[in-house]
Amino acid sequence: MIYWAPVYFPGFVHGFVDKVAAVHNALTAIILKAHPSSRGVVHLTGNHPQDALRIEKHHFEASEGQQDIAAIREAIKVARGIVDHPNITMHLAAQVFPDLDNGTNEEIEDHILEHVFVGHHACCTNPMGADDDPNAVLDGDFKVRGVENLRVVDISSWPDVPGWFVTTPTYMISEKAADVVIAAARRRSANMVNQAEQRWEL
Numbered sequence: 001m002i003y004w005a006p007v008y009f010p011g012f013v014h015g016f017v018d019k020v021a022a023v024h025n026a027l028t029a030i031i032l033k034a035h036p037s038s039r040g041v042v043h044l045t046g047n048h049p050q051d052a053l054r055i056e057k058h059h060f061e062a063s064e065g066q067q068d069i070a071a072i073r074e075a076i077k078v079a080r081g082i083v084d085h086p087n088i089t090m091h092l093a094a095q096v097f098p099d100l101d102n103g104t105n106e107e108i109e110d111h112i113l114e115h116v117f118v119g120h121h122a123c124c125t126n127p128m129g130a131d132d133d134p135n136a137v138l139d140g141d142f143k144v145r146g147v148e149n150l151r152v153v154d155i156s157s158w159p160d161v162p163g164w165f166v167t168t169p170t171y172m173i174s175e176k177a178a179d180v181v182i183a184a185a186r187r188r189s190a191n192m193v194n195q196a197e198q199r200w201e202l
Helices: 016-022 065-083 105-115 167-201
Strands: 002-005 028-031 041-043 054-056
Touching: 002 065, 028 065, 065 105
Parallel strands: none
Antiparallel strands: 002 028, 041 054
16 A cells, blocks of 8 residues: 655654654655565563563565565565656655665665654554464454453454555454453352342342
8 A cells, every 4th residue: 555645754763753743745655565465573572561562573484475575676676667757756855765776676675774764553462263263362252262351442452454444444343342251240240149139039
């Protein structure tokens, strides 16, 4: 997916907000690989909630990694083709990221490898799954296995990247989780009433 922003956006890098605010005459094509093959790992480093995490992104290290790079490379070419239209080119002074001189496949791929950044909607670190799935932290009711009275309802609960933007899928799992929690509360309330009635009969 390619989407456009009327700013200079170098990615989610340190100081990017200042760069966006400082440049008022730019156009950025943002390339989104909706279903990447990369699968990183998040490790706990201690048992305190504030302990730093060890995050290994493993960009392009999966067997389909080269295909992901090629897809992004071709998307960059498509974006360049769009801005190469005379009605747009007449308003452009220069292409700066990547530089227009980076024209070969190898040069574009080098640019990708040097500048790709993890999606700012990192997900799937706390996945839901079947009982026999060793990676499934959550059961089908969003409950954390092995922990009492704890559910997780956010984008970490997905087993796979849903693609595109995460807002709508997040709303969907939130609605589902609300139904699950309400149903559990009703069952608990009904059980309490039944127990009270049984005690009254005794």
